[in-house]
Amino acid sequence: MRVLSAENVTKSYGKHLALDNMSFELRKGEIHTILGTNGSGKTTFIKVLATLLTKDSGIVNIGGYDLDTDANIIRRLIGYVGQDTERSAYARLTVRENLIFFGRLTGLSKQEISNQIDKLSTYLDFSEHLNKQFMQLSGGQKQTVVIMRALLHDPEVIYLDEPTKGLDPVISRRVREFIKSYVRDEGKSIILTSHILTEVEDMTDRVSLMRKGTLLKTGTIAELKSNLGAVEFIDIPRADLPPSIQERITALPEVTSTIIREEEDTVSFGITNLYDGMGAVISELKEGNIHTTIQHRQLTLEDLFVQLYVKSDENLEYTLAGGREQ
Numbered sequence: 304m305r306v307l308s309a310e311n312v313t314k315s316y317g318k319h320l321a322l323d324n325m326s327f328e329l330r331k332g333e334i335h336t337i338l339g340t341n342g343s344g345k346t347t348f349i350k351v352l353a354t355l356l357t358k359d360s361g362i363v364n365i366g367g368y369d370l371d372t373d374a375n376i377i378r379r380l381i382g383y384v385g386q387d388t389e390r391s392a393y394a395r396l397t398v399r400e401n402l403i404f405f406g407r408l409t410g411l412s413k414q415e416i417s418n419q420i421d422k423l424s425t426y427l428d429f430s431e432h433l434n435k436q437f438m439q440l441s442g443g444q445k446q447t448v449v450i451m452r453a454l455l456h457d458p459e460v461i462y463l464d465e466p467t468k469g470l471d472p473v474i475s476r477r478v479r480e481f482i483k484s485y486v487r488d489e490g491k492s493i494i495l496t497s498h499i500l501t502e503v504e505d506m507t508d509r510v511s512l513m514r515k516g517t518l519l520k521t522g523t524i525a526e527l528k529s530n531l532g533a534v535e536f537i538d539i540p541r542a543d544l545p546p547s548i549q550e551r552i553t554a555l556p557e558v559t560s561t562i563i564r565e566e567e568d569t570v571s572f573g574i575t576n577l578y579d580g581m582g583a584v585i586s587e588l589k590e591g592n593i594h595t596t597i598q599h600r601q602l603t604l605e606d607l608f609v610q611l612y613v614k615s616d617e618n619l620e621y622t623l624a625g626g627r628e629q
């Protein structure tokens with residue numbers, strides 16, 4: 304069942320068109336990630352859906368209500384976790400005082416607020432910090448408070464704009480586990496943005512890919528991967544591979560793509576069939592008298608992202624940890 308739909312949404316900042324006929328659908332109970340390079344319009348789109356920015360045109364419906372005519376009702380249905388953590392709470396108030404203050408602002412009773420604080424702090428393992436001043440908390444703990452604040456009124460649809468940005472792996476994992484279990488237990492629907500693709504792969508039901516303010520593709524990760532030729536990769540250390548041999552392997556009919564993975568310092572060859580692909584690559588290595596290690600791995604969301612974005616726009620200034628396609 305559909306809980307949110309956006310049709311042909313446009314938004315400009317002066318002359319700059321940030322959303323260009325963006326259309327999108329969120330199903331009830333799903334975690335839906337919007338992926339895109341820096342500046343592709345993800346935050347702008349989420350802020351429009353959160354009633355924090357006004358769109359220029361298009362139709363948005365959330366929970367059966369129209370954004371143009373029923374914004375006040377919609378505000379009660381949605382929760383927004385943005386990127387401005389520091390300014391989301393009062394520095395000198397304790398966590399509990401902050402949550403009570405913001406809860407009262409949204410019209411909740413003391414009892415409702417207290418129940419929600421108990422529930423959310425248990426989910427997030429945060430009870431021991433409730434009586435600390437906001438300014439005494441670490442960055443990760445502050446982000447946790449921002450999440451609790453956004454969920455106090457128990458919204459049906461939750462927007463999380465890079466919720467684990469800058470958090471250490473332990474807190475990131477806690478936030479991820481919270482999001483997954485909260486959605487499952489409470490039947491919430493989530494729109495998420497993140498640049499951490501392993502995280503997206505771990506928790507997302509569907510992904511929408513945005514580019515230049517518009518929707519490029521939507522699907523499950525498996526569906527998106529199946530659109531791509533390669534399903535597996537053979538990785539070879541760059542240092543072991545002379546350019547001439549790399550070129551010959553790239554030209555093999557069994558090899559569908561070649562990606563340089565800067566961080567791992569490997570060349571990654573995409574193949575559709577493990578046995579044929581591996582056999583062909585090994586033959587070339589033997590012929591070139593190359594002694595090296597080869598590693599086989601499955602296609603990741605990161606490979607998909609690099610292929611889709613770098614292929615579709617040569618000028619993109621986006622470097623993923625995994626590198627850039629040749």
Ligand SMILES: Nc1ncnc2c1ncn2[C@@H]1O[C@H](COP(=O)(O)OP(=O)(O)OP(=O)(O)O)[C@@H](O)[C@H]1O
Pocket residue numbers: 316319321339340341342343344345346347348
């Ligand atoms: N307040 C603003 N005034 C002018 N231009 C803006 C403003 N906010 C965003 N933009 C521009 O609109 C475009 C979309 O920005 P937006 O922040 O929505 O992208 P994003 O996909 O969320 O990027 P990121 O991944 O870096 O967070 C960018 O080109 C950005 O420079």
